[in-house]
Ligand SMILES: Nc1ncnc2c1ncn2[C@@H]1O[C@H](COP(=O)(O)OP(=O)(O)O)[C@@H](O)[C@H]1O
């Protein structure tokens with residue numbers, strides 16, 4: 001009977017799986033410790049979430065064609081230096097730490113074994129750039145979303161790649177709707193959904209609806225919690241302002257920009273844009289103009 | 294050599310008359326096909342996740358077969374007392390060790406060929422390309438890694454009494470090397486002096502089996518490795534396999550059988 | 552005449568692991584010689600050291616002191632085993648092979664050319680009456696059939712010296728008779744047979760000479776008729792006397 005070997009097989013897979021979990025465990029531990037402060041909570045907590053996080057990292061590994069630091073490299077470098085996929089949802093190309101990355105996590109070889117071993121694993125920094133290659137990261141995002149449907153970042157990242165690089169607008173919209181169903185209050189997903197309508201469907205009406213809904217959600221939540229993620233708010237306001245400008249509702253556009261100015265790190269630039277818009281709006285409403293300042 | 298080959302042929306016969314291999318192969322094939330039938334965003338060209346899963350299963354199966362088969366060889370001969378009529382023939386114990394090694398290793402080679410053919414078919418069906426050189430290198434390096442594994446398990450089987458404890462110890466050591474081997478030098482750097490030297494010594498002494506794991510290169514379609522480097526790795530594995538076999542012979546040579 | 556098998560002052564100690572370095576003396580200063588063409592019975596009660604002695608002859612266990620020679624070659628050399636056939640007590644063979652495959656495997660180790668091996672295999676399978684089941688895996692054989700496989704493999708190289716460890720143990724009366732017949736046929740072919748037993752009846756009928764071993768020491772050796780004369784009784788009673796068992800007590 002093959003029972004003993006099956007047992008070995010099982011043992012093997014358990015070990016392998018454990019090992020592959022080590023990495024996300026390390027990361028999520030470091031990550032959520034900051035949030036919850038309780039190690040026990042993390043260890044005992046939702047293992048699905050840990051797994052989901054692992055697959056998100058996997059997606060990032062695939063994006064780099066397997067060139068990725070192990071936990072040991074991270075220990076030597078002090079901290080994980082590569083953004084996980086969810087951090088850079090506005091396009092992988094503009095990593096914050098691009099410069100850091102280009103130098104690579106790999107230090108010069110320490111000994112001959114180290115030098116020799118670099119022939120046997122990806123040791124050069126690359127991204128999936130050939131047309132369509134980005135599809136390879138999708139399975140991991142899909143699985144991550146199945147495991148942890150409340151991580152909205154997963155949906156944003158997947159939608160970005162589906163829309164921008166793989167020409168799969170339907171799938172992007174469907175996936176975002178799925179995420180919206182799981183996270184009805186997520187302004188992040190509403191923002192992405194709005195971009196699908198605005199940029200790909202050419203449907204400003206619906207884009208405006210979801211963005212406005214997103215804005216409301218943001219305000220509701222910021223009223224409840226003290227601190228909020230301003231990034232999505234800025235993005236939504238910018239997009240709404242642009243949309244209204246295109247649609248000719250200049251006052252509305254201005255009002256969005258005014259709100260944007262209060263949260264933007266670059267209020268002066270926004271003010272310039274406001275001024276520009278006001279000038280465009282000036283001729284039809286010349287009477288009101290002088291009164292406004 | 295004749296005697297070693299005779300023993301090897303019996304080992305190979307045993308492998309294909311037992312069910313283990315078929316079970317593992319069918320399991321691997323089933324899981325791979327199942328994963329391949331999943332639909333991700335209506336994109337039927339996605340292949341790398343499938344390659345990765347298939348290769349992972351192949352590695353698990355091959356390690357299981359290699360360690361399981363080898364660990365049981367000599368203990369089973371002793372337990373079933375088949376070693377007595379065998380060694381009553383004009384055959385030396387060294388030839389017995391060599392034969393068992395060759396048999397297990399060749400059997401692993403056959404197993405790998407079947408597995409990698411399956412892998413090739415799976416990936417070609419999606420990618421419409423056949424990176425023959427890379428696949429061959431992966432198979433070749435994998436096979437040579439198994440030479441070290443088989444020799445190690447053989448040594449374990451004459452040192453430890455029970456085959457199951459030997460198999461467990463071997464698997465733990467091998468998995469430890471596969472997961473940690475590459476990073477031991479970094480670990481050493483973090484340690485204070487006496488341990489630093491110890492860990493560094495271990496780092497240099499142990500067989501770096503993880504070298505032979507080129508799955509990432511295959512999965513992500515990297516170029517084939519330089520053939521000279523491949524040859525170097527082969528020599529590296531051969532050296533360790535010979536070392537372990539020699540140690541096995543030293544232990545087994547004067548071991549009383551009764 | 553030169554002896555075909557020679558044991559000189561053989562001492563075998565087993566290290567028993569239970570109490571540290573305590574040793575168990577299994578064979579103590581045993582010397583004997585077996586000459587070509589003889590059937591030599593190696594007798595002794597259970598635990599006398601018969602199997603241990605044979606283990607030394609085949610190189611499974613090292614001698615603590617003394618030496619043993621087969622065809623004038625020290626038994627430590629593998630080549631000493633080219634012309635002997637050995638039947639262990641209680642053995643199993645590779646269960647997943649058929650009898651024919653098993654014999655072909657052993658023939659290959661003896662470097663018997665293929666054509667001759669085929670002939671030998673036919674011959675020994677007929678001799679042990681396993682011809683009909685030669686293509687069945689050994690795991691489907693009964694105990695008696697397995698014992699006969701053992702005999703067949705001991706004969707595959709047409710050996711000049713046969714070492715049989717309790718060849719009839721565990722066989723039914725018909726099986727024993729057949730083994731006896733085979734031994735006698737081998738004698739008629741001029742082979743030498745060295746076999747251990749504690750079944751005195753069969754020994755009496757086939758052996759030229761016997762040695763009686765007790766607690767690792769040689770107690771008596773000689774022709775069956777000489778022993779009977781010396782102790783003035785039949786072999787069974789002589790055996791009991793030699794090993795110190797008094798029926799009256
Ligand atoms: N491997 C062993 N370790 C320790 N003692 C042993 C071993 N094998 C046999 N003995 C002991 O040696 C003695 C002789 O055994 P053996 O040669 O098997 O007797 P027999 O004459 O029945 O074949 C016995 O007392 C037995 O207990």
Ligand SMILES: [Mg+2]
Pocket residue numbers: 601602603640
């Ligand atoms: Mg015995």
